[in-house]
Amino acid sequence: MPDLEKLHAAVIEGDWKAAAAVTHAAIARGVAPLTIVGCLVPAMDEVGRLFECEEYFVPEMLLSARAMKASMEIVRPLLAAAGTEPVGRVVIGTVKGDLHDIGKNLVASMLEGGGFEVIDLGADVAPERFIEAATARHANLVALSALLTVTMPSMKTTVDAFQAAGLREQVKIMVGGAPVTQQYADAIGADGYSESAAGAVALARKLVVV
Amino acid sequence: MRLKLIGCEVLFREMCHACAHSPHQVDVEFLPKGLHDLGGKPMAAKIQEAVDRTPEGVYQAILLGYGLCGNGLEGLTARHTRLVLPRAHDCIALLLGSHERYQAYFADNPGTFYRSTGWLERGQGLQQLTHHTTGFDESLETLIGKYGEDNGRYLYEEMTRYRAQYRKLTFIETGLEAGGKFIAEAAAEARQKGWSFERLPGDLAWLWRLVEGAWAEAEFVVAEPGQRIAASYDNRVVKVRT
Numbered sequence: 001m002p003d004l005e006k007l008h009a010a011v012i013e014g015d016w017k018a019a020a021a022v023t024h025a026a027i028a029r030g031v032a033p034l035t036i037v038g039c040l041v042p043a044m045d046e047v048g049r050l051f052e053c054e055e056y057f058v059p060e061m062l063l064s065a066r067a068m069k070a071s072m073e074i075v076r077p078l079l080a081a082a083g084t085e086p087v088g089r090v091v092i093g094t095v096k097g098d099l100h101d102i103g104k105n106l107v108a109s110m111l112e113g114g115g116f117e118v119i120d121l122g123a124d125v126a127p128e129r130f131i132e133a134a135t136a137r138h139a140n141l142v143a144l145s146a147l148l149t150v151t152m153p154s155m156k157t158t159v160d161a162f163q164a165a166g167l168r169e170q171v172k173i174m175v176g177g178a179p180v181t182q183q184y185a186d187a188i189g190a191d192g193y194s195e196s197a198a199g200a201v202a203l204a205r206k207l208v209v210v
Numbered sequence: 211m212r213l214k215l216i217g218c219e220v221l222f223r224e225m226c227h228a229c230a231h232s233p234h235q236v237d238v239e240f241l242p243k244g245l246h247d248l249g250g251k252p253m254a255a256k257i258q259e260a261v262d263r264t265p266e267g268v269y270q271a272i273l274l275g276y277g278l279c280g281n282g283l284e285g286l287t288a289r290h291t292r293l294v295l296p297r298a299h300d301c302i303a304l305l306l307g308s309h310e311r312y313q314a315y316f317a318d319n320p321g322t323f324y325r326s327t328g329w330l331e332r333g334q335g336l337q338q339l340t341h342h343t344t345g346f347d348e349s350l351e352t353l354i355g356k357y358g359e360d361n362g363r364y365l366y367e368e369m370t371r372y373r374a375q376y377r378k379l380t381f382i383e384t385g386l387e388a389g390g391k392f393i394a395e396a397a398a399e400a401r402q403k404g405w406s407f408e409r410l411p412g413d414l415a416w417l418w419r420l421v422e423g424a425w426a427e428a429e430f431v432v433a434e435p436g437q438r439i440a441a442s443y444d445n446r447v448v449k450v451r452t
Contacts, residue, residue, distance in 0.1 A: 014361065059357065059365050066364060097320055099375045102368070123375060124320055149278050149441065150299045150316055178249060179281045179441075187443050 003031060004039045007071060011043035012050075014063025016070040023071040033078040040068050040113040041201060048198030058102065061197075065109040072112055086117040088208035090141040091133045093121035094177075095154035100147035103177060106197045107143065114201040116141075127154075127161035134162075134171055140208050143200070144190075146177040155180070156188040163189075172207040176200055211423055212237070212268065214291075216260045217275020219243050220301055220328035223386045224414055225275050225421075232421040236273070243333030246279060253282030266290040271432075273420050277303055278447055287438040295431050295439055296420060297447040301326075305382045307413025309447065315410070321377035323405065325396045326412070327387055379405045384412040 003026040010018035026036055047064040050056035056064075090111055094104050101123045112118045119137050121129055134142055142162070146152045155175050162168045174192040175185050185193035192207055194200040211234040217225050219240040229236040241260060245253040257276070264272055272291050276283055277298030286293065298304050302324045303312035316322070348369070354362030379400035387393055393409065400407035416429065425432060431448045433439050442449040 017360075059353070059369075062365060062368050063357065063361055066361075097316065099321060099372060101372075101375075147280075148299070149280060149447075150312070152443070181281075181441075184441075184443055 003029065004036070007036065007039050008043045008046075011040060011064050011067045011071070012046055014060060014067055016063070016067040019067035020070040020074060023074045027074065027078070033075045033082065034084065036071065036075050037079070037113065037115065040071060041110070044068055044110050044113055044201075045198045048196055052196065061106055062102070065106050068113050069109055072109075087115035087205060088141050089117045089119070089137055089139040090143055090204060091119045091121060091130055091137065091139045092143040092145070093125035093130060094123035094145045094147070095151055095158060096124055096126045097154055098146050098148055098151035099123045100145075100177075103147070103197065104143075104145035107145070107176065107200045110197050110201050111143070111204055114205065116204060127158040130158055131161060131165055131167060134167070140171055141204055142171050142173045143204070144173065144175045146175075146180060149179045152177075152179060152184065155184075155190070159188050159190060174200070174203055174207060211235075211270040213271055213273055213421065213423070214264050214269040215239070215273040215275055215421065216241065216257065216264075217273075218245070218279075218301060218328075219332045220246075220326070221275050221304065221417070222332060223327045224305065224384055224412075224417055227386055228414060228417045228421045231418065234421065234423060236421050237269075240275075243328070245282060250281035250284060253279065254285050257283065258286055261286065261293065262289060264289075264291060271423075275304075275417070275420070277301060278441055281441060283439055283448070284441055285438055286433070288433040288435050290435055292435065293433040293439065294420065294425055295433070295448060296416060297429055297431055298416075299447055301328075302382070304417055305384065305412045305414070306410075307416050309445065311413070319378065319380065321375060323376045323379045323403075324382060325379060325399070326382045326384070327392050330392055330395050373403045373405075376403070376405055378408055379403070380408045380410050382412040383409050384414055 006022045092108050108118050108120045144155050172191040175190045176194050182193045192203045194203045213236045215236050215238045220243045272293050274295040277300040306312045350366045353365045381396040397407050433450045437450040440451045
């Protein structure tokens with residue numbers, strides 16, 4: 001479908017205006033919103049691949065995410081109006097003490113493109129805020145980000161806080177960020193770890209499947 | 211003892227000062243600050259190269275003037291000579307003199323950007339080392355030149371938004387700040403970015419103990435030949451694996 005190829009290209013090229021224009025045109029031609037959304041994750045997967053092999057760097061990823069978000073802005077109200085249920089509800093944030101958010105923002109965008117309702121709490125998020133938001137918004141997934149080995153302990157305190165509040169069984173918890181490892185995720189009792197933003201979407205989908 | 215110190219250039223003044231006072235003979239090699247920006251695995255590979263270049267049978271130990279540094283020391287393997295690494299998350303802990311002091315200050319002062327002599331004057335060759343540009347600290351003009359007016363401006367806003375999330379610039383003072391120029395430069399940076407400014411006394415005793423050979427178990431991890439350094443995910447920060 002030519003529209004979707006153009007949308008795919010617009011995301012890869014980081015052209016948000018083209019992404020928006022193609023999305024509007026596709027909707028006008030009767031392409032289903034879900035079909036449009038369905039093209040965004042493969043496009044961002046390709047962007048992720050280009051990042052892994054160092055053809056794309058952080059600026060290119062940000063521009064691709066911008067293009068993807070521009071398409072989502074248009075499609076989101078249509079999905080809501082049609083009563084489309086999200087794949088899952090995820091509360092995402094960078095943990096307490098840590099202000100780094102660019103990677104977390106990329107994952108948040110990609111999760112939305114992947115069909116999730118995303119509740120983004122920002123950075124420096126205390127465990128209590130994760131709990132409040134997960135409870136209030138009926139989230140089934142919590143995604144924690146940290147960029148410093150100094151702040152990684154906040155991931156453990158967040159997992160422990162869910163446990164102490166009797167909520168651990170109600171959510172899956174996934175972790176990520178440059179210094180985070182699978183080993184660390186296992187050590188703190190997280191349900192999953194992803195090394196990349198693209199991998200985060202696949203992991204998130206796996207975790208919310210009942 | 212004859213010791214080889216492989217350290218980060220960010221700690222250049224502080225480490226040279228410590229070496230000059232050491233009872234031991236210390237040969238020093240400084241690696242670029244830009245390794246920190248390459249990320250954990252590439253940094254670890256570069257430091258391993260430096261360790262591997264060290265001749266056998268010359269030194270009683272190779273000292274590492276680093277902390278865990280975002281896993282930049284993860285997996286570092288001792289070949290023929292033992293490795294000694296402070297149990298520090300990063301150089302800020304080293305400049306403050308203890309893991310506990312760093313943890314406490316960090317927790318009590320969220321949104322703090324740290325500076326020291328090395329953080330101000332070192333790492334200018336960053337772009338050559340990082341063969342790609344992360345985009346951070348690039349000027350608006352450069353970004354517009356690369357990505358066009360609209361995308362360039364968007365990237366600049368995204369990359370500089372962190373400035374609003376930080377509240378304070380803390381300069382760690384060690385007494386090695388020749389003539390006050392470092393303090394002035396740090397204060398100017400704080401003003402320019404809209405942050406408050408604090409001068410925090412550092413404590414170089416931990417670095418001195420590194421080059422004096424006073425490697426208490428609580429403060430240093432020692433990797434014997436064949437062992438490798440790993441993150442321990444607890445308050446000891448690092449451990450050895452066989």
